[in-house]
Amino acid sequence: FVDSISEIWGPLLHGRTLLVLSRETTRDPQKLVKVLSENQVERLVLVPTLLRSILMYLSLTPNQRPLQSLKLWVCSGETLSKDLAGQFFDYFSASGHKLANFYGSTEVMGDVTYFVLENHAQIEAFPTIPIGSPLDNCAVYLLDEEMNPARESEPGQVWVAGANLAAGYVGGQGASSFCDNPHVKHPEFSRLYRTGDYGTLQKGVVLYAGRTDSQVKIRGHRVDLQEVDRAVAKTPGVDKCVVLCYGLDRGSPEILAFVTLQPDARLTAQHIEGSLQDALTSYMIPQVIEVENIPLLVNGKVDRQALLKMYENTNNNDDSEITLDIDYTGxxxxxxxxxxxxxxxVGEVLGRAARGALSVRAGFYELGGNSLNSIITITKLREKGYYI
Structure with missing residues (x-):
């Protein structure tokens, strides 16, 4: 994990105390906030999904106001949405807290750009939260397909140069991602790495503008949707499938797999999700949605927007009408x-995304839960008089 190098040695080399937390603690916002408060932590690096969970937990006890010493929050690994940044400053208004948005990848030794937010006004100054400006010893280029600099406000592919570039990939794969820099002005920036992202330059800073391929970030993990697509397609009984990412622009991405079944197949969406546990890691397993057919555009290509609209309409329906699969055995x-x-x-919170029967043997995360809807569940239970 490349980020561990800077996150561990950076504070230590500057004489600061480093607090390392267990995975169990980071999954429980109540425990996490308690530990951060008791240790008077001043700086924290986290993914936006975890930030959302912490803010939701803090909203449960608005009169307590912990974490006043934690002045610098650094988000990296996922898209930081304007909505989430707004929630941050709603809670930490007029208290000197800063929210930094960092951008990078493993191939460039972690982060290469940054943008620091200090108030609501900065959020409204841009259409999205900027990924910002290059760090020291890094150079970022926005180039078109001919490797010429893109015009301001027009999207270009994000290329990175600097001493932080990897030598390449093991086995020589992906060699086309690295090349000589045609715009080099210093030997240290003689090589370029293509990130696979688009960016635009506005008001002197870079804004993230999407991917050039099928890779997305889910809870800080890089996921190739084509890999998920291949795994779903190999499931016995599946006829056709289309894997898409929903909610990326809002900072709460979900992987969706729309499938049609073979005529003689006796499968459910939950059976398909269960079978994928052997082929994919947990954060890659999609929510499977069975459809009668895959909609197509007039040119024969898949109508992705129609599928996402279908999911959106279904997902916005009243989940209270869903018949829950509950097993009280034990x-x-x-x-x-x-x-x-x-x-x-739990069934009310997970809704149609629930994977399998609700029982004492089912784990919350196995059912499709995550750190965010765990907080929603805890909140609803407290409203009913139950405390976890």
């Missing part, structure tokens, strides 16, 4: 009422 009679409230609340 629940003691005296705990039955508590189990009923817990299972129904």
């Amino acid at each position: 629940v003691e009679p005296e705990a039955l009422e508590t189990a009923r409230v817990l299972f129904e609340t």
Whole structure:
């Protein structure tokens, strides 16, 4: 994990104390906030998904106001949405807190650009949160297909130069991602790396403008949608599939797999998701949606917007009408009422995204939960008089 180098040695080389937390703690915002407060942590690096969870937890106790010493929050690994940045300054208004947006990748030794937000006004100054300006010893180029500089406000591919570039990939794969720099003015910037991202230059800073390929960031992990597509397509009984990412612009991306089934197949979406656990890591497993057919454009290509609109319309329906799959096996009679409230609340939060039956044997994350909707679940349970 390349970010660990700068995140561990950076503070230590500057004489600062480093606090390393367990994965269990980072998954529980209540524990995380408690540890950060007790240790008076001043700087924190996290993905936007975790920031959203922390802010949601803090909103449950608006009168306590912890984390006042944590002045610098650094977001990296995912798109930082304007909505989330706004929530940050709504909570930490007029208290000197800063929210930094960093951008980079493994091939360039972590982060290469940054943009620091200090108030609401900066959020409204741009259409999206900028990824900013190059760090020291780095150079960023926005180039067109002929390797010429893109015009201001027009998208160009993001290329990076500097001493931080990797020598290449093991086995010589992906050699086309590295090349000589035709715009070199210093030997240290003689090589370029193509990030696979688009960017635009506005008001002197770079704004992220999407990917040139099928890769997306899910909870800080780089995911190739084509790899997910191949895994879904190999599932026995699946006829056709289209894998898309929904909600990337809002900072809460979800992987969706729209599938049609073979005529004799006896499959459900949950069965397909279950079978994918052997082929994909947990954060890559999509929400599978069975459809009668894959919509096409007049040119024969898949109508991706129609599929996303279909999901959006379905997902915005009243989830209270869904029949929940609940299994009370193993629940003691005296705990039955508590189990009923817990299972129904989890089902209400997960809605159509729930993967499998709700039972004492099912893990929250296995059912499709994440750190964000865990906070929503805890909030709803507290409203019903149950505390976790």
